[in-house]
Amino acid sequence: MHVTDERYKRDRLRLELALRLIRHEARTHTIRHWTGLSDDRVRKLYRSYIKPGAGVRRHRGKSPAQxxxxxxxxxxxxxxxxxxxxxxxxxxxxxxxxxxxxxxxxxxxxxxxxxxxxxxxxxxxxxxxxxxxxxxxxxxxxxxxxxxxxxxxxxxxxxxxxxxxxxxxxxxxxxxxxxxxxxxxxxxxxxxxxxxx
Ligand SMILES: [Zn+2]
Structure with a gap:
């Protein structure tokens, strides 16, 4: 596989994972951790793929730790x-x-x-x-x-x-x-x- 194909495949897997995490209402920093995408990219994904009223919420604050x-x-x-x-x-x-x-x-x-x-x-x-x-x-x-x-x-x-x-x-x-x-x-x-x- 060409380097560009590899990169394309990796980027696609990254975006797919980010969208799954968004649908599971993971926090932005969690999505960044698992995908390596920047906070800005994650915010853009929200805006591009999640329609208002789709029932997907964005949670802020710290992740659980207890x-x-x-x-x-x-x-x-x-x-x-x-x-x-x-x-x-x-x-x-x-x-x-x-x-x-x-x-x-x-x-x-x-x-x-x-x-x-x-x-x-x-x-x-x-x-x-x-x-x-x-x-x-x-x-x-x-x-x-x-x-x-x-x-x-x-x-x-x-x-x-x-x-x-x-x-x-x-x-x-x-x-x-x-x-x-x-x-x-x-x-x-x-x-x-x-x-x-
Ligand atoms: Zn037992």
């Missing part, structure tokens, strides 16, 4: 767990924290996976209440892994979002079995003993 939102013992917490499963299923996140991947993998590809997963969540959830900004924050928090992580229940295999710093072992949301952290191989950036030199 992981407690996902840990509530309410139906919202259950929805966050369903969303985490879908993010994992679509490959938008891994089941282990991987902070280095935030820099390694092309942002546009990651942004598309995130949109795929979020759109699937909207389709399967009868009344979806988690907005895109919270979904993006959940994916990021689970990838960084310093506050919350995924853990499979040893008793029923259900996927749980657990807090890293707790005084006692978290309980499975599905069966209430305690879920102790298994081994050092699962801890943070620790590698399996065999790969150490």
């Amino acid at each position: 992981v407690n939102y996902f840990l509530r013992a309410t139906s919202l917490g259950a929805e966050a767990h369903a969303l985490a499963s879908i993010l994992l299923l679509f490959g938008a996140i891994s089941d282990k924290p991987d902070p280095a991947s935030l820099k390694k993998i092309p942002t546009i590809a990651r942004g598309r996976l995130l949109c795929d997963a979020y759109e699937a969540y909207r389709r399967v959830s009868p009344r979806p209440r988690i907005d895109f900004e919270h979904a993006a924050f959940l994916a990021k928090a689970l990838t960084v892994g310093d506050e919350i992580r995924l853990r499979f229940c040893p008793a029923c295999q259900a996927l749980n979002i657990v807090e890293i710093v707790t005084l006692r072992d978290p309980e499975c949301r599905a069966c209430e079995a305690p879920m102790p952290e298994k081994s050092t191989a699962n801890r943070g950036s620790a590698r399996p003993l065999s790969s150490r030199t």
